[in-house]
Amino acid sequence: MSDTREPILEVEGLTKYYESGGGVVDTLLGRSQEVKAVDGVDLELYPGxxxxxxxxxxxxxTTLAQALLRLIEPTAGTVRYRGEDLTAASDDRLRSLRKDIQYIFQDPFSSLNPRLTVGDIVGEPLDIHGIAAGEARTRRIDDLLETVGLSQRHAHRYPHEFSGGQRQRIGIARALAVDPEVIVCDEPVSALDVSVQAQILNLLEDLQDEFGLSYIVIAHDLSVVEHIADRVGVLYLGEFAEMGATGDVFGPPHHPYAEALLSAIPEPDPGWEGDRIFLSGEVPSPLDPPDGCRFHTRCPKVIQPEGSSLSQSEWRSLLDLKQRLRDADALESVTAVAESDGGAAGPAHLSRSALGERVREEFDLPSPVSDDEAESALSESIDRLHDGDFDAARAAIDDAFESPCERTDPPLYAVGDGHRIACLLYGEDYPDAPERA
Ligand code: SF4
Known part of the structure; x- marks a missing residue:
């Protein structure tokens, strides 16, 4: 959906890097490492x-959500609210702007001060911003509690007397107290029972209709955003992989990461596995994100070099082996293979053919793989592993298996009206680009 309205919130190049602790040797050598938690994010939020x-x-x-409001200071980038740059605002100005942009925390159990009554929790922002005092304050608190489905009598109780869903309602009442225009909701229902989640999402929708609110809703669960969002951004390692209207993101074409997330949405039949896409490996460390496309270490569709006749699953497995050999702890896994076969240390304990079988079994590779050149590189690498020459084993694989996805960081390509996907498969240069909407 292209939007001709002015955004209420406009974010450009928002970046948050953290210094990682590092060890004493790193400190002595003056070395430091950065965790790239959010890396140059752009987004717009439109009114309502x-x-x-x-x-x-x-x-x-969550880092992105908190950096938006400067609850943590961004490293770079701008956040404009109605044209005014929050990242350049003085502390006083920021305090006053936060009246318009509120934050609902993920955990309704720890985000409410246990020593305050519910009335004082909801009344606190009224005091901070000088909005109401005395009778008017009490009336406002009572109104807010009723608005979120609680009642006046709850004002004198303490947070521990409430269920998770009720506490999230108190958090919402507190956010509404200052009459905001934007609310950033950080995993607003993830700590709640499934039966209560729908009630809170419905409440948020009702409040949006009543007060014309704009929301940014952070969630790990796609079914939550499908229920509530007009547009969806799929974040991977601090960058957007896909962005578009909810219907577009939930339908094809997909970024391969979004496709895998969507395939994992539970079906009513718990035994159903359908076309579930299982990603190899873990999310890489943001201390050292992969070069090129950040998803290439796990992507089932990672692009093969020209002329390859490998099946896609063979190609993925070969890249997994290559990645394992690159990791510092990779050789422990190979050594463990040898040890499990008799207790001797080192892969040389196994015969060459036994080691080859074990490697192929672990990485689900046939013998031979379906491309002659690839087979010869794989065999060479296994030979070198058997010799204990790990550098040569790595080199044999590194040189032979290289994807364009390891070199090129894809921009967000437009694949439909307002629908953008950061994947080389959708670039103009890619000959077999999947069909666009
Ligand atoms: S660019 Fe390559 S690795 Fe990245 S998502 Fe697309 S196909 Fe996968």
Missing amino acids: ETLGIVGESGCGK
Whole structure:
């Protein structure tokens, strides 16, 4: 959906890097490492809309949400609210702007001060911003509690007397107290029972209609954003992989990462596995994100070099082996293979053919693989592993198996009206680009 309206919130190049602790040797050598939690994110939020931001844990969602409001200071980038740059605002100005942009925390159990009554929790922002005092304050608190489905009598109780869903309602009442225009909801229902989740999402939707609110909703669960969002951004390792209207993101064409997340949405039949896409490996460390496309270490569709006749699953497995050999702890896994076969240390304990079988079995590779050149590189690498020459084993694989996805960081390509996907498969240069919407 292209939008001709002015965005209420406009984010450009938002970046948050953290210094990682590092060890004493790193410190002595003056070396430091940066965790690239959020890396140059652009987004817009339009009046009255809900933008969902999804991704696995560790993808940078919460850091992005907090950097938007400067709850943590961004490293670079701008956040404009109605044209005014929050990142350049003084502390006083920022405090006053935060009246318009509120934040609902993920955990309704720890985000409410246990020593305050519910009335004082909801009344606190009224005091901070000088909005109401005395009778007017009490009336406002009572109104807010009723608005979120609680009642006046709850004002004198303490948070521990409430269920998770009720506590999230208190958090919402507190956010509404200052009459905001934008609310950033950080995993607003992930700590709640499934039966209560729908009630809170419905409440958020009702409040949006009543007060014209705009939301950014952070979630790891796609079914949450499908329910509530007008547009969805899929975040991977601090960058957007896909962005578009909810219907477009939930339908093809997909970024391969979004496709895998969508395939994991539970079906009513718990035994159903359908076309579930299982990703290899873990989310890589944001300390050292992969070069090129950040998803290439796990992508089932990672592009093969020209002329390759490997099946896609063979290609993925060969890249997994290559990645394992590159990792510092890779050789432990190979050594463990040898040890499990008799207790002697080192892969040389196994015969060459036994080691080859074990490697192929571990990486689900046939013998031979379906491309002669690839087979000869794989065999060479296994030979060198058997010799204990790990550098040569790595080199044999590194030289032979290289994907364009390892070299080129794809921009967000437009694949439809307002629908963008950061994947080389959708680039103009890619000859077999999947069909666009
Ligand atoms: S660019 Fe390559 S690795 Fe990245 S998502 Fe597309 S196909 Fe996968």
